[in-house]
Every structure is written in structure tokens, then in C-alpha cells.
Amino acid sequence: MGSAERMMGKLTARRGERVLGWLTLAALATSAVMSLVIAPPDAEQRNAQRLMYIHVPSAWLAYLAFAVVFLSSIGYLRTKRTRWDRLAAASAEVGVLFTALAIALGSIWGKPIWGTWWTWDPRLTTTAILLLIYVGYLAVRKLPDSPARRARWSAVVGIVGFLDVPIVHLSVTWWRSLHQGPTVRLLGESTIAPAMLAALLVGVGAFTLLYLYLVTLRLRVGRLEDRVLAEALSPRVGQSPESLLAEAGEVVGGG
Amino acid sequence: MDSLWGYAIAGYVLTALALTGYVASLFARARRAGARAAAIASRRSAAPRQ
Numbered sequence: 001m002g003s004a005e006r007m008m009g010k011l012t013a014r015r016g017e018r019v020l021g022w023l024t025l026a027a028l029a030t031s032a033v034m035s036l037v038i039a040p041p042d043a044e045q046r047n048a049q050r051l052m053y054i055h056v057p058s059a060w061l062a063y064l065a066f067a068v069v070f071l072s073s074i075g076y077l078r079t080k081r082t083r084w085d086r087l088a089a090a091s092a093e094v095g096v097l098f099t100a101l102a103i104a105l106g107s108i109w110g111k112p113i114w115g116t117w118w119t120w121d122p123r124l125t126t127t128a129i130l131l132l133i134y135v136g137y138l139a140v141r142k143l144p145d146s147p148a149r150r151a152r153w154s155a156v157v158g159i160v161g162f163l164d165v166p167i168v169h170l171s172v173t174w175w176r177s178l179h180q181g182p183t184v185r186l187l188g189e190s191t192i193a194p195a196m197l198a199a200l201l202v203g204v205g206a207f208t209l210l211y212l213y214l215v216t217l218r219l220r221v222g223r224l225e226d227r228v229l230a231e232a233l234s235p236r237v238g239q240s241p242e243s244l245l246a247e248a249g250e251v252v253g254g255g
Numbered sequence: 256m257d258s259l260w261g262y263a264i265a266g267y268v269l270t271a272l273a274l275t276g277y278v279a280s281l282f283a284r285a286r287r288a289g290a291r292a293a294a295i296a297s298r299r300s301a302a303p304r305q
Contacts (some may be wrong), residue, residue, distance in 0.1 A: 105270065
């Protein structure tokens with residue numbers, strides 16, 4: 001009965017992952033059509049402004065990814081459950097991808113509009129620091145140490161590193177910046193045309209699905225890599241891989 | 256100022272390549288880890304019990 005339930009769980013999980021993958025692909029295609037075909041070109045920046053529909057979602061989803069790292073890290077330190085550590089690792093990797101994309105896309109956008117690929121502007125500089133912090137976080141995760149100690153140090157970096165996210169977000173209002181200020185406001189009137197706002201919101205929706213899909217996929221990789229470790233450790237500690245995984249799923253002790 | 260389509264297209268192509276590359280790398284890692292776990296498990300079950 002137990003193994004049948006496990007098998008069913010696996011099937012459902014893989015099917016859910018596939019459905020999420022197709023939904024993400026459809027959302028990204030819709031976003032591309034809205035951004036490249038339906039939305040009008042900007043009066044001053046012409047078609048270069050279309051980069052906003054992927055640059056802004058990349059940056060926002062990087063914030064979300066690092067917020068998940070922050071919360072998962074707190075969850076891990078409080079409970080010592082490896083599933084929190086695994087979620088933090090998955091979200092950090094996806095967050096680094098989105099941050100790197102946001103920087104690269106901003107650079108491509110900046111060349112025709114600002115006349116330069118890069119400038120040491122407060123927003124750009126704090127975002128580059130954010131990228132370095134989370135590349136460092138991923139490096140800490142690769143340190144040869146006991147899994148528990150590595151998870152603990154990673155959680156500390158994941159919590160402290162998140163301090164840079166509000167600094168990045170507020171940098172355009174705190175300091176004189178070449179980067180434009182917020183055009184979409186939750187409170188007050190947004191300074192963006194409705195057709196452009198619609199394309200931007202569809203882009204944010206598509207990137208949110210993409211984030212969920214990538215984290216789901218990365219979590220599966222994490223589970224499989226833990227399985228390899230459990231299989232390798234099993235003969236040395238004289239326990240079955242299943243019992244090692246069950247123990248690790250609850251608590252990573254010692255260290 | 257020309258229409259600046261080139262910059263927009265470059266950004267979208269870069270994004271597509273980066274995302275496709277990352278997804279492909281995740282699938283490859285999952286396949287490798289699954290195969291390694293299965294190989295270790297089969298070696299363990301084939302080894303004579305002491």
C-alpha cells in the first residue's frame with residue numbers, strides 16, 4: 001500500500017510538473033506576442049523599450065526568488081528540516097539566473113538609450129552586488145563540509161544577503177540615479193500606457209509561472225542528488241537509503 | 256533614432272537561449288543523478304551479504 005502510494009505520488013508529481021511546463025510555455029508565448037506585436041512602440045525609445053517586458057519581470061522575480069530564500073532559510077534554522085534547505089538552494093539558483101538576465105537585458109537596453117552598456121549607477125551597482133552575494137551563496141553550498149553545517153551557513157548567508165533587496169529597490173529614490181524611477185505603482189496613478197501595462201502584467205504572470213516551473217524542476221534534481229548520497233552512504237552506515245532519506249527529510253542533525 | 260528593433264530582438268533571443276540552456280541543464284542533472292542512484296542501488300543489491 002505504502003509503495004503504491006509513493007508510486008502514485010511520483011506519477012502525480014511528474015504529471016503536475018509537465019502540466020506546469022506546458023502552461024509556462026503558453027504563457028511565455030502569449031507574453032512574447034503581446035510584447036513584440038500588440039504593445040505599441042515607445043514614442044522616444046522606439047522598439048528598444050520592448051525590453052521592459054522581460055527586463056522588469058526578470059528583476060521582480062529575482063526579488064521574489066530571494067525572498068523565498070530568506071523565508072526558507074529562516075524555516076531551516078528554526079526546524080532543521082532539509083526540505084527548507086533544498087527549497088532555498090533551488091530558489092537561489094533561479095534567482096541568480098533572473099538577476100543575471102535582468103542585468104544583461106538592462107545593459108542591452110542601456111546602450112541605445114543611455115549610450116553605454118554599463119555605468120556605475122546606484123541601481124546597477126546594487127544589483128551587481130546582489131548577484132555577487134547570491135553567487136557567493138551558491139559557492140557556500142558547494143563547500144566540502146557536513147550537510148548540516150553547510151545548510152546552516154547557507155541559511156545565514158541567505159538571510160543576511162536579502163538585506164540588499166530593499167536597497168536595490170529603493171536605490172532609485174534614495175540616490176540620484178540614471179535609472180528611471182518606478183512607473184507602476186500599487187498606490188497612486190501609474191505612469192504607463194494601458195496597452196503597455198497589460199503586456200507588462202502578462203510578462204510578470206508568465207515569469208511567475210516560469211519561476212514556479214524552474215523551482216519545481218530544480219527541487220526534483222535536489223531530491224535525486226540526495227538519493228544518490230543516501231545510496232552511497234547506505235552501506236557505510238548500515239542503514240537503508242530509504243531510512244536515511246526519511247531521517248534527512250525530517251532533521252539534519254549534528255554537524 | 257531608428258526603430259531599434261535589433262536591441263529588442265537581441266534581448267529576447269538572449270533570454271530564450273539562457274532559459275532553454277538552464278532547463279536543459281536541469282534535465283541533464285536529473286537524468287545523471289537518477290542513473291547514478293540506480294547504478295549504486297543495483298551494485299549494492301548485487302554485492303554478497305556479509
